[in-house]
Amino acid sequence: MNFMNSSLVFFGAGKSKICAGCTVALETLATLLAEPGDVFLIPAPYYSSFVDDINERAGVLALGVPCDETLSRDAFEQAYERVTGEGKRVRAVLFSSPNNPIGTVYKEEAIRSLLDFAMEHDLDVISDEIYAQTVFDPEAHFVSTMRLVPDAYRHRVHVTSSFAKDFVLSGFRTGMCFSFNPDIIQGFASITYYSSVSSHTQSLLTALLKEPELGEIMELSRKRLGKAYRIFSRGLAEMGIPMMKAQAGIFVMADLSEYMEKQEFSAEQVLWDKIYNELMLNISPGGLFGCERPGWFRACYAFDEDTVEEACRRLQMLKK
Amino acid sequence: MNFMNSSLVFFGAGKSKICAGCTVALETLATLLAEPGDVFLIPAPYYSSFVDDINERAGVLALGVPCDETLSRDAFEQAYERVTGEGKRVRAVLFSSPNNPIGTVYKEEAIRSLLDFAMEHDLDVISDEIYAQTVFDPEAHFVSTMRLVPDAYRHRVHVTSSFAKDFVLSGFRTGMCFSFNPDIIQGFASITYYSSVSSHTQSLLTALLKEPELGEIMELSRKRLGKAYRIFSRGLAEMGIPMMKAQAGIFVMADLSEYMEKQEFSAEQVLWDKIYNELMLNISPGGLFGCERPGWFRACYAFDEDTVEEACRRLQMLKK
Numbered sequence: 001m002n003f004m005n006s007s008l009v010f011f012g013a014g015k016s017k018i019c020a021g022c023t024v025a026l027e028t029l030a031t032l033l034a035e036p037g038d039v040f041l042i043p044a045p046y047y048s049s050f051v052d053d054i055n056e057r058a059g060v061l062a063l064g065v066p067c068d069e070t071l072s073r074d075a076f077e078q079a080y081e082r083v084t085g086e087g088k089r090v091r092a093v094l095f096s097s098p099n100n101p102i103g104t105v106y107k108e109e110a111i112r113s114l115l116d117f118a119m120e121h122d123l124d125v126i127s128d129e130i131y132a133q134t135v136f137d138p139e140a141h142f143v144s145t146m147r148l149v150p151d152a153y154r155h156r157v158h159v160t161s162s163f164a165k166d167f168v169l170s171g172f173r174t175g176m177c178f179s180f181n182p183d184i185i186q187g188f189a190s191i192t193y194y195s196s197v198s199s200h201t202q203s204l205l206t207a208l209l210k211e212p213e214l215g216e217i218m219e220l221s222r223k224r225l226g227k228a229y230r231i232f233s234r235g236l237a238e239m240g241i242p243m244m245k246a247q248a249g250i251f252v253m254a255d256l257s258e259y260m261e262k263q264e265f266s267a268e269q270v271l272w273d274k275i276y277n278e279l280m281l282n283i284s285p286g287g288l289f290g291c292e293r294p295g296w297f298r299a300c301y302a303f304d305e306d307t308v309e310e311a312c313r314r315l316q317m318l319k320k
Numbered sequence: 321m322n323f324m325n326s327s328l329v330f331f332g333a334g335k336s337k338i339c340a341g342c343t344v345a346l347e348t349l350a351t352l353l354a355e356p357g358d359v360f361l362i363p364a365p366y367y368s369s370f371v372d373d374i375n376e377r378a379g380v381l382a383l384g385v386p387c388d389e390t391l392s393r394d395a396f397e398q399a400y401e402r403v404t405g406e407g408k409r410v411r412a413v414l415f416s417s418p419n420n421p422i423g424t425v426y427k428e429e430a431i432r433s434l435l436d437f438a439m440e441h442d443l444d445v446i447s448d449e450i451y452a453q454t455v456f457d458p459e460a461h462f463v464s465t466m467r468l469v470p471d472a473y474r475h476r477v478h479v480t481s482s483f484a485k486d487f488v489l490s491g492f493r494t495g496m497c498f499s500f501n502p503d504i505i506q507g508f509a510s511i512t513y514y515s516s517v518s519s520h521t522q523s524l525l526t527a528l529l530k531e532p533e534l535g536e537i538m539e540l541s542r543k544r545l546g547k548a549y550r551i552f553s554r555g556l557a558e559m560g561i562p563m564m565k566a567q568a569g570i571f572v573m574a575d576l577s578e579y580m581e582k583q584e585f586s587a588e589q590v591l592w593d594k595i596y597n598e599l600m601l602n603i604s605p606g607g608l609f610g611c612e613r614p615g616w617f618r619a620c621y622a623f624d625e626d627t628v629e630e631a632c633r634r635l636q637m638l639k640k
Contacts, residue, residue, distance in 0.1 A: 020340055020514070020515050020516050020517075020518075021516060023513065023514065024514050024515070027514060057514065171518065171519030171520070172518045172519065172520055173516040173517065173518045173519075174518065193343065194340065194341075194343065194344050194347060194377065194514070194515055195340050195344070195514055195515040195516075196340050196341060196493040196515075197340075197493065197518065198340075198491065198492045198493045198494065198517065198518050198520075198521035199491030199492065199493075200491070200492055200518075200520065200521045200524060201518035201520045201521050204520060
């Protein structure tokens, strides 16, 4: 994966495993690292399915840690105190880098702060880098968590990814785990017998990664993402809708609270219903992602220009 | 699947689910039907991996029921008494039809006998029909278990299959479960989220099933299998090696006990080692398949004629 060299460390043989999607990679890590009832801390807002991915089979509990893009330690320390005070064990920190839903590309200092916290408390770190190739903001600089961890702690950090987002191949169900921990790699080899990827699909994806034009294609993809983001954020700005600045991914968080009758999470559902059924736009209420304050919604802008412009026109109808 | 009509009942929408291989289908059925510690009865000799498929994650225990190809009830009743006498619960009967490793195509009476037993004791039946398209003996008539079960009991019978054997696509990791039980189908839909099949592979397999020449190709495949079987069984006969008559599948059970120093299962391993390392043939000792008597070995003859003849030549070297 030459085009990834700028961001990822080199993973040789025996340091990665594939399985039927990133969901499985996260579920497998939860199974291998924790006992049912253990807790993973996750910076909030977080990808809502993280909660199910680690809980449904592995029984691990997700706890959102409200924090900004600096991932400062105070919030994590407080969450850690709370969990251990309840007699539960914190086993790992799980975060998406770049972040879904807020689209942040974490700065090195932010990731180092999280790593310091994890090392201090003897926690593993799962860095889900499924959006690593979608960074469209020229000012953002993505660095894999694996590059920032001190060598002595490298076996405690596990990176997951997939072809679903970077390559827009979500149906291909091909996820990966990269780890320098041989026990984790061996555990994957055993468990993912139940979620193997077809050799037919592996063959196509191998050819894709060897394609000389891939770098240019990915660059084009990022340019288009950036353009769609600019159209959509301009549309929101024209309506006076506050939003979080995104630098990567396919989503933006927009504050639609002024269109809610009450500043309560139940009102998010009412507004969602109106937007879905009247405007026929499908955006997701922030309560799903562990937002602290009601009124945030996650919108996907990864469409062609006409579709994004049409979405902006429809959102204008909220003003009536 | 027109070419399958002669043997399988018609499965409409909502009566089948796919997952990443027949292993997963069996593991999922074990998870859905049983609690850890429950027992599935399996006619022996059986496919050795059945034991792991139902046990590793679902915790279900496999008990081999020594019986011949008539699947007569006595042996099953005895096994049932034994298990319940130990305070355990028998939850299902699992069998491969056609049978692996012995290559038998069960007669209707045999399957009906097994169904009677299951209905009498309120057990589910899992009929693994992964070799349904490999029947090369013109005298054999394969019938899906689903066709023989009375309508009132049809929701208790579940058929599994895969593209791995019939279509020689083991790397494609695409298994299926057919069931008239809506709870089973819904359970599959939930659990197999963790073992999805790539849409890329699904697309190719759909095209394969629609291919007008498929029937002829399968017929050719069966002819070649039959020819390889005849060459191999002639080779064994010339050596005076007893074997079970096969009618389907890709394996034959051969009695190599006369080449063992002792009539013990430990001696199978010694002979296996000799055959593997000196003759460089990989055949499997019967102990793995729950054979009652030591000395049986499972050999795969699904190769081109030259390879099968070479295997016969090498086996002759045992006579020295």
